[in-house]
Amino acid sequence: MPRGPRRERSRFRVFALIALTSLTPAAAMAAGSAAAARTAAPADSLSAHVALPAESLVARPPAPRPPSGLVANDVPNDAGQAIQLEWKLSPDDATTSAIVTQYFLARSETPGGPWAVVDSVARGTTSKVDQTVDRNVDYFYRVDAVGPGGRTEAGSVTGPVRGVSQWINSTRWSVLTGCIVFFAFVLYYIASAQSGKKPFVRRIPGIDAIEEAIGRATEMGRPVLYVPGIQDISDIQTVAGLVILESVAKLTARYETPIIVPVTYPIPFTIAEEMVKGGYLHAGRPESYDPNSVRFVSPEQFAYVASVTGVMLRDRPAAHIFMGSFFAESLLLAETGFATGAIQVAGTANVHQLPFFVVACDYTLIGEELYAASAYLSGEPKLVGSLKGADLMKLLILGTVLIGCLLETLNVHGLTTWMVTQ
Structure with a gap:
């Protein structure tokens, strides 16, 4: 086999290795560098033909030009905690290109900064209200344009x-006018009632039924049960129920009929005692007043119901009068009273409990009739004046609404503009 060329190559490698080991270190380094240069030359020539990435060839968009004409004013008719800002759009915002994407609203307490971005708005926006300011503090503002090319600060500052x-x-002149008119009505009718001219108040069947129920209890020789609601004195319905209680106590004193008044809270209990005592005093029978007629039961809802229904079943009152604020206990009280055969008169402004009273009671005062009953029965000039003033004001509001609808139909917006508030 021809092995001569292979042996020659082996001998050449041995001689080359001996020659390299015999060179000085400097000569060896020079020889290695030359070899490396010869080896790298093809790679450098290859890299010259490699294409650059595509994104390096796309030009970066220019920075947007800032907006101009910034005007800052205090927002009128407020508590001094808002500043109205208005400006002209950046020239780059008017184009379809996305050079401007949003605006930064920067604020500072000095014209030189430091600046804090308090809000941002989208492109195309020319106004904004800064509602984060403190009252009576000077502020400086600028509006910066922001886009893919960066953020450009405004060249001018507005302020202070x-x-x-x-x-x-x-x-809100319309609100002030309405309040003045309302109080004028109330004061007029109060003065009329105090002068002896009693304003007309339509009769409510439920109010007349109270005297009828007390008369029936007197004929049967049984007591009258009066429930002034289950809420504390902070509820206006409780106040109305206690006012009616005095008139009921006056009738029971006149007819010499016992009255039972179970109460839930301490303050209404004290007031109920005074109301019953005042009713007997006004009837001319203070000696007939029974301190045990007003009973403190419990502020717990169903504990109170258990006690009152027990009174209904044991003492068998011939008349049940429910006047005040009621909730889930209304059905239990009304149904128990219906089962005992008593005549029942109820009144409440809680709409969600009215169906139970309407079904189970003989007469029901609905909504504001409860407050009208307190004014009608007591005859107090202030209550009657307030009632008549409120009724006349409702009539005036209804007329204003009708006139406003007519004017809007005729494309006349003066009344609507005057009534709008902020």
């Missing part, structure tokens, strides 16, 4: 401007 509170909100 401060939020100032106003004593009068000029957009």
Whole structure:
């Protein structure tokens, strides 16, 4: 076999290795560098033909130009905690390109900064209200344009401007006018009632039924049960129920009929005692007053119901009068009273409990009839004046609504504009 060429190559490698080991270190390094240069030359020539990435060839969009004409003013008719900002769009915002994407609203207490971004708005926006300011503090503002090319700070600063509170909100003259008219009505009718001219109040069948129920209890020789609701004195319905209680106590004193008044809370209990005592005093029979007629039971809802229904079944009152605020206990009280055969008169402003009273009671005062009953039975000039003033004001509001609808139909917006508030 021809092995001569292979042996020659082996001998050449041995001689080359001996020659390299005999060179000085400097000569060896020079020889290695030359070899490396010869080896790297093809790679360098290859890299010259490799294409650059595509994104390096796309030009970066220019920075947007800032907006101009920034104007800052205090928002009128407020508490001094808002500043209205208005500006002109950046010239780059008017184009369809996305050079401007949003605006930064920057604020500072000095014209030189430091600046804090308090809000941002989308492109195409020319106004914004800064509602994070403090009253009577000077502020400086600028609006910066932001886009893919970066953020461009405004070249000018607007300010100083401060939020100032106003004593009068000029957009609420209609509210002031309505209040003045309402109080004028109330004061007029109060003065009329105090002078002896009793304003007309329509009769309510439920109010007349109270005297009828007390008369029936007197004929049967049984007591009258009066429940002034289950809420504390903070509920206006409880107040109305206690006012009616005095008139009921006056009738029971006149007819010499016992009255039972179970109460839930301590303050209504004390007031109920005074109301019953005052009713007997006004009837001319203070000696007939029984301190045990007013009973403190429990502020717990169903404990109170258990006690009152027990009175219904044991003492068998011939008349049940429910006047005040009621909740889930209304059905239990009304159904138990119906089962005993007593005549029942109820009144409440809680709409969700009215169906139970309407079904199980003989007469029911619905909603504001409860408050009208307190004014009608007591005859107190202030209550009667308030009732008549409120009724006349409702009539005036209804007329204003009808006139406003007619004017809007005719494309006349003056009344609507005057009535709008902020």
